[in-house]
Amino acid sequence: MSDDPAPPPTRSGPRISEDWAATVVGLLLLVLILSGVITKGVLQ
């Protein structure tokens, strides 16, 4: 992808799946909205 030499692989250990993270955050926000905890949007 780049002209620079590729750095050695450095990723290790567990990584958070963005799929799961998005699902949890999206549903959590929805529950907070429907239960009345979040009652206003941002810069509406």
Place this chain on the structure above:
Amino acid sequence: MTTAEETPGTAAAAAEETPRNETDAVAPAAPPNLAWIGVGIVLVVVLGYATKYLDKNVPAWLADTGLARISKSVEYPIYAIAIGLLGNLVLTVTGLRDRLSGGFRTEFFIKTGLVLLGASINLSLLVTAAGPAIIQALLLISGVFLFTWWFAGKLGLEEKLRALLASAVSICGVSAAIAAAGAVRARREQLAYAASLVIVFALPSIFLLPYLADVLGLSDAVAGAWIGGNIDTTAAVTAAGALAGESALKVATIVKVTQNALIGFVAIALTAYFAFKVERSESAQRPGAIELWRRFPKFVLGFVAASIIGTWYAKTAAAADNTAAQAVATNLRTWFLIFAFVSIGLEFRVRSLREAGWRPVAVFAAATVVNIVLALALASLLFANFTV
């Protein structure tokens, strides 16, 4: 990037490095640095606020000028992508982009936004649209995948790049390319190249398809099914759907989510094909249900769950409460989509395209044309009498 044969051992190393999300796929491998990631996220948020500010104020600024009509038709996805591209230019010139790229979480932002969008889609719409969406997805994926695979073979592209390009253009862009890269053990630069092609072709589609849908006089449902079936990457589908209108956005999202859900099957088919046909490994094991689950995009579950919760709430809560809650959910959803569209602009890269030569670009362009025509035909046929 080249399409030259790999040296022994490279494939295994590449497979270990194969990125698992869209941000990593288009960005160079770099050590994760939480501070820089944080700065990248803050930048996305700041540019998101700039987007909202422009979306709110530009029509008023230009109200008494000759640009008043145009300014009213320009919506937040256009401001967000334009601001992202501008930020991209500044970061590239200052040499900061690669350091900050860990914060440009397009995949997270778009999927969170889509889960929230699920809350506004009545379950009955989801169920009604699922039938034609599945038929369209199966026919479209099969047709476009096989054409791309065949045409890339005619032009002499390497097998793994063929698999990546065919998956990316036929299913759902970068996510599908990532799944295919893992399945066929593609090299990182092959994935980066396929991801770059997806984004290069998706950007003009965001503006072109809603415009053509309007010119062709397509109904909201057909326009949404066309956009969702044709544009490769989920974020771009959402941007184009948002430009085409709320009803078109809902259908486009259902169609795209259906295609997303089929990634796992294609990845498993590719894994088996490369293990038993291309690389002919005797020790290869048949991929099973666990692999299918591993490849399944989990946010689809969140999207369906949000639709169920939203439908239940609409039936049980007072109408005023439901309207107020939907307004807040729509507001937050729009923010996540703005962050995703800003990230699309910030992540845009063309460097690897210059290194690959004309043949993969020709394959992708031809496949895109086939995709546009086939998706329009299928959407017109399957969604002709569909009402949102």
